[in-house]
Amino acid sequence: MTPILEVQSVNKRFGGLKALDDVNLTVMEGTVHAIIGPNGAGKSTLLNCFVGRLVPDTGTVTFAGQSLIGKKPHEINQAGVSRVFQTPEIFEDLTVLENVMIPALAQRDGAFRLHGWHPLSREAEIRDKAERALADVAMADRRNMPSGSLSRGDKRRLEMAMCLVQEPRLLLLDEPTAGMARADTNATIDLLKRIGSERNITKVVIEHDMHVVFSLADRISVLAQGHVIVEDAPENIKGNAKVQEAYLGGAHL
Numbered sequence: 001m002t003p004i005l006e007v008q009s010v011n012k013r014f015g016g017l018k019a020l021d022d023v024n025l026t027v028m029e030g031t032v033h034a035i036i037g038p039n040g041a042g043k044s045t046l047l048n049c050f051v052g053r054l055v056p057d058t059g060t061v062t063f064a065g066q067s068l069i070g071k072k073p074h075e076i077n078q079a080g081v082s083r084v085f086q087t088p089e090i091f092e093d094l095t096v097l098e099n100v101m102i103p104a105l106a107q108r109d110g111a112f113r114l115h116g117w118h119p120l121s122r123e124a125e126i127r128d129k130a131e132r133a134l135a136d137v138a139m140a141d142r143r144n145m146p147s148g149s150l151s152r153g154d155k156r157r158l159e160m161a162m163c164l165v166q167e168p169r170l171l172l173l174d175e176p177t178a179g180m181a182r183a184d185t186n187a188t189i190d191l192l193k194r195i196g197s198e199r200n201i202t203k204v205v206i207e208h209d210m211h212v213v214f215s216l217a218d219r220i221s222v223l224a225q226g227h228v229i230v231e232d233a234p235e236n237i238k239g240n241a242k243v244q245e246a247y248l249g250g251a252h253l
């Protein structure tokens, strides 16, 4: 297996607070790598360093052999990294299909290019790609619905389609099941498993729900106080004393 994302000696401070403290992490291509840890451990800060929203004070982040340090978010996105946000970022007034077409256009053209309805409807190739991405998340039948009218779960699936249409090599998922009922959570787990097997997309998942983590992850990194305290296979994480301690007696595990 080849590493696709390599994080070496990354540090990030916010004033006096050391949010990331010498973080090292290697994500292998084609795997699901979960990053877990208590509240405030630095998970979102780390993810933000992967997408160019934050720049580490020191250290390196390398994706598919190229450094991401100093790259702008849209450059990182074009390089093959997509992120699904905790709160879906969709255009509520546009239809489901249009929402999926926009990131594909942005990726092709290098920037957002919103020329209104008519040019969008003439983009046959982009439309086909968008239709495929919608089918992947089982939302083809909702293609003409206004996105604002979707349920919360469907909005998250729509956002996943908006990532998939860009054909990323690395998909970053920030608490993909946060706020979902158990049935929706299980449907999302199945969806993520399917997407992985069909498209060979590497996934990095930040997640508090251990049912999700242990259902999906091939590898788990545990962050505590900005530092990776353990990186191991799921079966070795549950009983790990350091992990139990980080979670204050193992209440989450």
Ligand SMILES: Nc1ncnc2c1ncn2[C@@H]1O[C@H](COP(=O)(O)OP(=O)(O)OP(=O)(O)O)[C@@H](O)[C@H]1O
Residues within 6 Å of the ligand: 014, 017, 019, 037, 038, 039, 040, 041, 042, 043, 044, 045, 046
């Ligand atoms: N922009 C910022 N300015 C100042 N402090 C910040 C900023 N972003 C994060 N922090 C702090 O850095 C630490 C790590 O935060 P981060 O959000 O990365 O943790 P997390 O593991 O994602 O937490 P959670 O699971 O609660 O989302 C926290 O103490 C947080 O308050």
